[in-house]
Amino acid sequence: AQTVTQSQPEMSVQEAETVTLSCTYDTSESNYYLFWYKQPPSRQMILVIRQEAYKQQNATENRFSVNFQKAAKSFSLKISDSQLGDTAMYFCASPNGGSQGNLIFGKGTKLSVKP
Amino acid sequence: DTGVSQNPRHKITKRGQNVTFRCDPISEHNRLYWYRQTLGQGPEFLTYFQNEAQLEKSRLLSDRFSAERPKGSFSTLEIQRTEQGDSAMYLCASGQSGEGSYEQYFGPGTRLTVT
Numbered sequence: 001a002q003t004v005t006q007s008q009p010e011m012s013v014q015e016a017e018t019v020t021l022s023c024t025y026d027t028s029e030s031n032y033y034l035f036w037y038k039q040p041p042s043r044q045m046i047l048v049i050r051q052e053a054y055k056q057q058n059a060t061e062n063r064f065s066v067n068f069q070k071a072a073k074s075f076s077l078k079i080s081d082s083q084l085g086d087t088a089m090y091f092c093a094s095p096n097g098g099s100q101g102n103l104i105f106g107k108g109t110k111l112s113v114k115p
Numbered sequence: 116d117t118g119v120s121q122n123p124r125h126k127i128t129k130r131g132q133n134v135t136f137r138c139d140p141i142s143e144h145n146r147l148y149w150y151r152q153t154l155g156q157g158p159e160f161l162t163y164f165q166n167e168a169q170l171e172k173s174r175l176l177s178d179r180f181s182a183e184r185p186k187g188s189f190s191t192l193e194i195q196r197t198e199q200g201d202s203a204m205y206l207c208a209s210g211q212s213g214e215g216s217y218e219q220y221f222g223p224g225t226r227l228t229v230t
Contacts, residue, residue, distance in 0.1 A: 004157075033217065033218075044222060044224065046117070047219075047220065091157045096160065101146075101163050102160035103158075103160065106157055107155070107156055107157050
């Protein structure tokens with residue numbers, strides 16, 4: 001079965017600092033997308049960033065960037081200049097099989113940004 | 116707000132009762148997904164539709180669960196003879212096929228409590 005592993009259940013960072021959240025995945029697909037989602041407390045899940053597997057260049061969205069290592073099946077999220085509003089659960093997700101129909105999510109990393 | 120809406124937001128029911136949830140996707144999206152999320156876990160896939168066709172169902176979706184998307188717009192998820200183990204957040208997401216990344220946009224969820 002395909003899996004997504006987030007090895008850090010909880011992390012904390014000081015405001016304005018940089019933090020990196022880890023994710024490893026397992027897929028047999030040759031081309032696929034990977035996603036990081038953010039779920040603030042009691043609020044809905046928001047797409048943070050996506051990475052296309054065949055692109056060598058790491059994706060960047062403002063303060064969010066990824067370090068994608070395809071051979072190692074590693075997909076970490078770096079948050080620069082952390083803000084209080086970044087406090088949330090962060091989930092890594094990869095497609096389950098070739099249909100790109102459904103996503104498999106990791107168990108999440110709870111990030112707390114401290115003032 | 117992603118544009119995906121779900122109703123009701125909260126539902127408390129007694130064991131053995133039937134419940135129905137509704138999801139209204141982003142209007143131009145042809146794909147609609149249902150996930151279940153329990154406390155401390157990432158979302159788990161239940162089923163998805165492309166237009167009105169139900170293309171995939173998880174083994175998690177027991178015979179007590181049924182989902183419909185009759186006109187390819189909104190969808191309903193019904194749980195019959197609810198059990199305490201059905202208590203969870205039920206998330207709906209929508210997306211558009213053929214756009215490569217198959218990004219999914221999530222609604223706020225329906226929190227079900229079975230007493």
